Amino acid sequence: MSALRQILKEITTSRGASLDEIARRVGVSREEAESMVDYWVRKGRLSAEDMAAACPSGGCGGCPQGDHGKPGCGTRRDGPVLLAISVRRP
Amino acid sequence: MSERPLTRLVLEKPCCDADLPGVDEGHARVALVGNPNVGKSTLFNVLTGARQRVGNWPGKTVSVARGTWRTPAGEMTLIDLPGTYSLLPDSPDEALTRDLLVDRGMDDRPDVVVLTLDCSNLARNLYLLAQVMETGVPIVVALTMVDIAESRGIRVDVGRFAELIGAPVVPVVPRQNRGLDALRDAVEGALAARRPPGEPDLGEDVEAVLAEVTAFLPADALLRYPERWLATALLTGETVPGVPDETGARARAAGAGLLAGDDTDDLDDLDDLEIVVAEQRYAWAHRLIAETVHRKGDVRATVSDRVDRALTSRWAGLPIFFLVMWGVFILTTKIAAPLQTGLQDLIDGPVSTGAAHALRGMSAPAWLSGLVLNGIIAGVGQLLSFVPLMAIMFVLLSVLEDSGYMARAAFVVDRLMRLIGLPGRAFLPLVVGFGCNVPALAGTRILSDRRHRLLTGLLIPFVSCSARLTVYVLVAGVFFGSQAGTVVFAMYVLSIVLVVGMGLLLRGTLFRGMSYEPLVLDLPPYRLPTLRVIGTQTWQKLWAFLRTASGLIVATVTAVWLLASVPAGGGQGGFGRTPIEHSLFGSTARVVAPAFEPAGFGDWHPSAALITGFVAKEAVVSTVAQTYSMGKPADEHRAGSLGPALRQTFERTSHGHKIPAVLAFMVFLLAYTPCMTTVAAQRAELGGRMTLFGIGMQLVVAWLLAVAVFQIGAMFL
Numbered sequence: 074m075s076a077l078r079q080i081l082k083e084i085t086t087s088r089g090a091s092l093d094e095i096a097r098r099v100g101v102s103r104e105e106a107e108s109m110v111d112y113w114v115r116k117g118r119l120s121a122e123d124m125a126a127a128c129p130s131g132g133c134g135g136c137p138q139g140d141h142g143k144p145g146c147g148t149r150r151d152g153p154v155l156l157a158i159s160v161r162r163p
Numbered sequence: 164m165s166e167r168p169l170t171r172l173v174l175e176k177p178c179c180d181a182d183l184p185g186v187d188e189g190h191a192r193v194a195l196v197g198n199p200n201v202g203k204s205t206l207f208n209v210l211t212g213a214r215q216r217v218g219n220w221p222g223k224t225v226s227v228a229r230g231t232w233r234t235p236a237g238e239m240t241l242i243d244l245p246g247t248y249s250l251l252p253d254s255p256d257e258a259l260t261r262d263l264l265v266d267r268g269m270d271d272r273p274d275v276v277v278l279t280l281d282c283s284n285l286a287r288n289l290y291l292l293a294q295v296m297e298t299g300v301p302i303v304v305a306l307t308m309v310d311i312a313e314s315r316g317i318r319v320d321v322g323r324f325a326e327l328i329g330a331p332v333v334p335v336v337p338r339q340n341r342g343l344d345a346l347r348d349a350v351e352g353a354l355a356a357r358r359p360p361g362e363p364d365l366g367e368d369v370e371a372v373l374a375e376v377t378a379f380l381p382a383d384a385l386l387r388y389p390e391r392w393l394a395t396a397l398l399t400g401e402t403v404p405g406v407p408d409e410t411g412a413r414a415r416a417a418g419a420g421l422l423a424g425d426d427t428d429d430l431d432d433l434d435d436l437e438i439v440v441a442e443q444r445y446a447w448a449h450r451l452i453a454e455t456v457h458r459k460g461d462v463r464a465t466v467s468d469r470v471d472r473a474l475t476s477r478w479a480g481l482p483i484f485f486l487v488m489w490g491v492f493i494l495t496t497k498i499a500a501p502l503q504t505g506l507q508d509l510i511d512g513p514v515s516t517g518a519a520h521a522l523r524g525m526s527a528p529a530w531l532s533g534l535v536l537n538g539i540i541a542g543v544g545q546l547l548s549f550v551p552l553m554a555i556m557f558v559l560l561s562v563l564e565d566s567g568y569m570a571r572a573a574f575v576v577d578r579l580m581r582l583i584g585l586p587g588r589a590f591l592p593l594v595v596g597f598g599c600n601v602p603a604l605a606g607t608r609i610l611s612d613r614r615h616r617l618l619t620g621l622l623i624p625f626v627s628c629s630a631r632l633t634v635y636v637l638v639a640g641v642f643f644g645s646q647a648g649t650v651v652f653a654m655y656v657l658s659i660v661l662v663v664g665m666g667l668l669l670r671g672t673l674f675r676g677m678s679y680e681p682l683v684l685d686l687p688p689y690r691l692p693t694l695r696v697i698g699t700q701t702w703q704k705l706w707a708f709l710r711t712a713s714g715l716i717v718a719t720v721t722a723v724w725l726l727a728s729v730p731a732g733g734g735q736g737g738f739g740r741t742p743i744e745h746s747l748f749g750s751t752a753r754v755v756a757p758a759f760e761p762a763g764f765g766d767w768h769p770s771a772a773l774i775t776g777f778v779a780k781e782a783v784v785s786t787v788a789q790t791y792s793m794g795k796p797a798d799e800h801r802a803g804s805l806g807p808a809l810r811q812t813f814e815r816t817s818h819g820h821k822i823p824a825v826l827a828f829m830v831f832l833l834a835y836t837p838c839m840t841t842v843a844a845q846r847a848e849l850g851g852r853m854t855l856f857g858i859g860m861q862l863v864v865a866w867l868l869a870v871a872v873f874q875i876g877a878m879f880l
Binding site: 076083091104158 | 248249251253284285286287289290433438441442445446448449452468471475574683684685686
C-alpha cells in the first residue's frame with residue numbers, strides 16, 4: 074500500500090494518535106505526512122481544523138461573547154496551533 | 164531505492180513571446196509560484212523594490228502584484244501569484260496559477276517560473292513542484308527559509324537537487340540579500356535556454372500508461388497544452404476544454420489497469436486514477452528528499468521527541484498534566500495572596516472611608532450611601548481585588564499555551580475522553596469551556612453529528628469556567644489558608660471527573676449507540692514563549708473578564724440592593740430601612756436555604772449568592788460581600804471582616820463541620836447552571852427542551868453531590 078493510502082488508513086482507524094506517531098508508523102517524515110493530510114483534506118476525505126475552529130463559523134461576530142467582531146473570550150489565534158484532523162465520509 | 168531515474172530530462176521545446184495581461188511590452192515575464200507562507204512575497208518585494216503595482220488580474224477578482232525586476236541585462240516583469248498548494252485548484256487564488264501555467268495555453272504562459280520552496284519544510288512543497296514540472300514551463304527553484312533550515316540542522320544538497328529535477332536551484336535569504344545575484348543569473352540563464360525542467364518519474368506502470376495516452380493526444384490540443392500535463396490530466400479524469408470527451412474516456416480506459424489489485428487498504432471508493440497519480444507524485448517526492456535532504460544531528464528534534472514521549476505518554480501524560488495545573492494554582496494563589504489582601508484593604512479602608520466622607524459631605528440620602536458603599540464599592544471592590552490573581556493565572560496559562568504545552572495537554576485529555584467513549588472532537592469545545600462556557604457551546608457546531616452536539620452541549624456547563632475561579636479563590640482563601648491553591652486545583656480536577664462521569668452516564672442511557680469518530684492531532688513544535696504574545700493574551704483575557712464582570716456586577720449589585728431594600732410582605736421598616744434578611748431578597752433566599760441544610764450550608768447568605776450566581780458566577784463574590792456588608796450601617800466598614808463572617812455562617816449551619824460544608828458549597832457552585840448567558844446559548848444550540856433538561860440535570864447533580872460531600876465529609880472532618 075502506498076504511503077498516501079497508509080496515512081489515510083491510519084488516521085481513519087486511529088484511536089487517539091498524534092500525526093508524528095502516524096508518520097513514524099507509515100515511515101515518512103512529519104512534513105511528508107502533513108503534505109499528505111493536505112492532499113486528503115483537498116480531496117474531502119479529511120478535515121483539519123485548529124483549536125480556534127471551536128469558535129462559531131461566523132467568527133467572533135457570531136459569538137455572544139464577541140465584541141463587535143473582536144474576541145470577547147480572550148481566545149487566541151496565534152501561537153502554537155493544535156491541528157485536529159478528523160475523517161469526513163464521502 | 165528505485166533504480167529508475169527520478170526525473171526524466173526533456174529536450175528543449177520552443178516557447179513563445181506573446182503578451183501577457185499587465186506585463187510591460189518587451190519584458191520577459193517571470194512568475195513567482197509557491198505554497199502560501201514560503202516567503203514568496205518577501206522575495207518579490209526585495210527583487211522589485213518600490214517598482215510594483217497591485218491590482219486585480221484581468222477578468223478575475225484575485226489581486227496580483229506585478230513589478231519590474233531590474234538587472235544589468237535589462238528589465239523583467241515579475242508577477243507574484245497567490246500562494247497555492249496544487250494545480251488542481253481549490254479556490255479562485257489557486258485557480259489563477261493554474262490558469263496562467265496551463266489553461267491560458269502555451270502562448271500566454273510566463274517565460275520562466277521561479278518556484279519558491281520552503282527549505283525548512285521541503286516535503287510539503289514538493290507536490291506542487293511535481294505538478295509544475297509536468298507543465299513543462301522553464302523553472303528556477305528558489306529555496307527560501309534557508310537560515311531556518313540551517314538552524315534546524317537541515318541541509319539540502321542543492322547540486323544534486325538541481326540535477327534530479329533538471330532545473331537550476333538557488334538558495335536565497337531575501338532579507339539579507341543572500342543568493343539574489345545567483346537567482347538573477349539562473350533566471351537569465353533559463354530565459355536564454357528556454358529549457359523545460361525534467362518530468363517527475365511516476366513509476367513504471369503509470370509512466371507506461373502516460374506514454375500510451377500521449378500517443379493518441381490530438382495534435383491541435385498539443386498546440387495549446389503541454390503534452391505531459393495533458394496526458395496526466397486526461398488520465399486523472401480532468402475535463403480539458405478543447406479536447407474531445409472520447410479522448411478523455413480513452414485515457415481513462417488506458418489507465419483502468421492501474422486501479423486493479425490493491426484491496427489491502429479496506430478503503431472502498433478510493434479507486435480513483437487521480438489518487439493513483441498522486442501516490443506516485445508523493446513517492447517521487449519521498450525519493451527526492453531521501454537523496455537530497457540531510458539532517459545532521461538534529462539534537463533539538465530528539466529532545467523535543469523525548470519530551471513529547473513523556474508529556475503525551477499514555478500513563479504519565481495525565482498525571483503530568485495534573486501536576487502542571489496544580490503548580491499553576493499554587494503559584495497563582497501564593498503570589499497573588501499578598502496583592503489581593505493589599506487591594507482589599509485599600510478598598511475596604513481608604514476607598515470606602517473616602518467615599519463615605521464624600522457622601523456625607525454631599526449630604527447624600529441614606530439609600531444612596533447604602534447603594535454606593537454597601538453595594539457598588541463592596542461588590543465591585545471585592546471583585547477588583549481578584550485582578551492580580553486573574554492576571555497571574557492568565558500569564559501562567561499563556562506561558563503554557565505559547566510554549567506548546569497546552570496542545571499536549573489537549574492531546575492527553577482527548578485520549579482520556581476517547582478512553583471512556585466520548586466523541587473525540589468534542590474535546591475542542593470542552594477545552595474552550597475552561598475559559599467561558601458560552602463560546603464553547605457555540606463551538607459544538609464543529610461536530611457534524613447532532614447527537615454528539617447535544618451530548619457535548621449538555622456536558623459543557625460542568626466545565627469550570629474562569630468566572631467560577633473567583634468564588635473558589637475567595638472561599639478557599641477564607642477556609643483553607645495556605646492550602647487554597649490545592650483546593651482550587653481539586654475543583655478543576657473534579658470538573659474533569661464530572662464531565663467524564665456525566666458523559667459516561669449519558670452515553671449509557673440517553674445517548675446509546677453513538678458512532679465512533681476517529682481523530683488525529685497534529686502537535687505543534689515547542690517554542691520559547693514571547694513577552695509580546697504573553698502580554699497581549701493576558702491583557703485580552705483580563706479585559707474580557709473585567710468587561711463582562713463589571714457590567715454584570717453593577718447591574719446585579721443594583722438589583723440586589725433594590726430587592727434587599729424592599730421589605731417582604733410590606734413588613735417592618737419601609738424602603739431601605741428593613742433588615743436585609745427580612746427584605747424581598749433575604750426572604751427569597753431564606754425560602755431556598757432549607758434545601759441546602761442537608762448539604763451543610765442552609766443559611767440565607769450562601770443561598771442568596773447562589774441565586775445571583777444563576778444569573779452570572781461573577782456576581783457570586785459581589786453578592787457575598789454585599790449581603791454581609793448591607794447588614795451593617797453604611798459607614799461601619801471594617802477591613803477584612805468578610806472572612807470571619809463567612810466562617811461564622813458555615814460553622815453555624817454545619818453544626819461544627821464547616822470544612823465539609825464549604826466543600827459542598829464549592830461543589831454545588833461548580834455543578835449547577837453557570838449563568839443565564841450559557842442558558843441562552845444552550846437554547847440556541849440545543850433547543851428549549853434539551854436546555855430545560857440540562858438545567859434540571861445540573862441542579863439535581865449539584866445538589867446530590869453537595870449533600871454527598873457534606874454527609875460523608877462530616878463523618879471525618
